[in-house]
Amino acid sequence: MRLKAFFIGFFFLSILPGCGGDSGGQAAVPVDGASQSEAQPVGLASLLKEDCSLEKFRAGLGALAAGDVRLLERSLEDAIAGTEAEVGRQTVEMQRLSADAGLGSEARALRDARKARSRELVLLKNKRLIVARNNAASSK
Template sequence: MRLKALFIGFFFLSILPGCGGDSGGQAAVPVDEVSQSEAQPAGLASLLKADCSLEKFRAGLGALAAGDLRLLERSLDEAIAGTAAEVGRQTVEMQRLSADAGLGSEARALRDARKERSRELVLLKNKRLIVARNNAASSK
């Protein structure tokens, strides 16, 4: 299950168009567990992109329908799980490399990649919190 979440997270982060694009279009990116009728709108996909700032993310939420918000929330949960699993794997690998060979170039590259993924994880969690607050405010 974690491996599947990891691949879904990489899927979203690797093929998504630029952040803040036109959310009015109906172009869709299919998701493995989602039927074709629940295909992901392009505007939703752009909000999941790693380089989408929190300000652009908040602004983009206003244009999404309630169903899209639920899909965004689920997608963020999957991306968080995948990123957390990747950070954990990189941490274990970094500890192994540190114990084996000191801090060589491979270990430094892995450390830098782990730091980047950790920052990405924090950003995803912040986006998830924004969606949860938005859902709570709209349900009142």
């Protein structure tokens, strides 16, 4: 029952913007009256995807306009905050499960999910660092 409640909660958190999963998987098309900076460009969405390597990220960052870089930085900050919150929740849940039942299948699945989210968090932080270095280099 706890596993079912956990996955239901995780599902609802994953559909919220910035809380888990992909923060920008779809290409946004500007709506009438919306400026280009409010809509997420196709290149920006591909840079935010989880499967975008750091090499592709560096290469794609050079092709973005200054406004898009600021939008990318904000999107990365939101994704990092959501991922940190999710890793924290999973850590607490793991501690509760390990105290209750040892390493059952539920605890192993949660441990594996936490490791994956932790790897995603490291990747997001590395991308944020690349953006910060790019901003510092371009401001000189």
